[in-house]
Amino acid sequence: MKQKDYQCWESYMLSCMGDTAHDREHIYRVLYQAMELAKGEAGVDYEVLTAACLLHDIGRKEQYEDPSVCHAAAGARKAYVFLTENGYDVGFAGKVADCIRTHRYRKDAPPESLEAKLLFDADKLDAAGAIGAARTLLYHGKENEPLYSMTEDGKVSDGTKDTEPSFFREYKYKLEKLYGQFFTEKGRELAQTRRDASRRFYESLLAEAREAYRGREVLKELLDGQDPE
Template sequence: MMNRDTFKIIENYMILCMGDSAHDKDHIYRVLYNAMDIAATEQNVDYDVLICACLLHDIGRKEQLENSKLCHAMVGGEKAYQFLVENSFDTAFADKVKHCIQTHRYRQYNPPQSLEAKILFDSDKIDATGTLGIARTLFYKGTVGEPLYSLLPDGRVSDGTTDENPSFFQEYKYKLEKLYDRFYTARGNEIAKERRQTAVSFYADMLREVSDTYNQGMELLDETLEEV
């Protein structure tokens, strides 16, 4: 059974591994608390596996940040397994935690299978919904030096739908907008739906503001230059 001493051992290792500001220890705690909320509505949850997986699900972020070809979920799963085995946890338990971590990422392949993996997946995705998800995405984009938006060939602002180059608008259309149909649990889906409109409104308002600035400004600049 997970007790406070065991929790602290796992928590301390998590803290040592964290370095990404958008995926910091506060993100970990929010995911853990989301998971507790969801788990309370489910039956036969293995809380030991769930709590451990939530704490360790992003410990591979540093490796991915240093090498973009690496998947933090796959790296993190392996690191978690090794850590748990080295600290006398049962290999079967370590395997269950590893599965949760390696299937928590937003991808079509390798979906979560166990109930605990599905809860972790939903809990992590909830933290990418609503205004909190917007804020975290902007934080991350700034950290890696990516822009808010891209421009179309005519110089106007792209809404991100067909963009290939990374930006906040591209991330919103590619990922954030589509999150709300990807939840496995009823409670996770409920929480996400409650947050959805704030994200939609933020994106729409930001797109309108920057588009108006470009459209009006470009027209006025053209008129001024023609007059000169």
């Protein structure tokens, strides 16, 4: 792999990034994590893997502007056009595009090549553990979405039955379920080491939020003219 190729892919990636939860540091973490995962695998095409990692989120802008757009599909198309227009052959561009197209979890479009599986696992590892929780909070803050919602009886919801976006809902519907989705042995092992950190953060946040609301009963008694017990 030549330095000029890396710089070409990196430069285009940097021109496309902006989302705080999917910023350039996310891209670099995914790239470096993929390199680490690849060390235990035979026959890795490092050029395809590197280009795919650098370009895997270039479709985020299109999805942000139109939520019906899948950023993985949009990014795959953009990467293919960019690579072919910059002199890379269609075979290479197609392999990179396939990795990008399948890096987002979809049952009807699982990653097939080794490079696609390495990208998938590296990207999901960045959604696992403490860093995954932090990135999720960044995203929900950017979207002005709350940490939690309230149940009909006035309690802090744990997210299980939520229909509106919140951090707790994202944890129950996505973050908690990540750990059975990995394709490489090393990816699965690393994911399990991060699982407890994510779970402990969620459980602590839920407990502290619910504890804070206990004082509401005290306020209610005061407003009703009663002395708090």
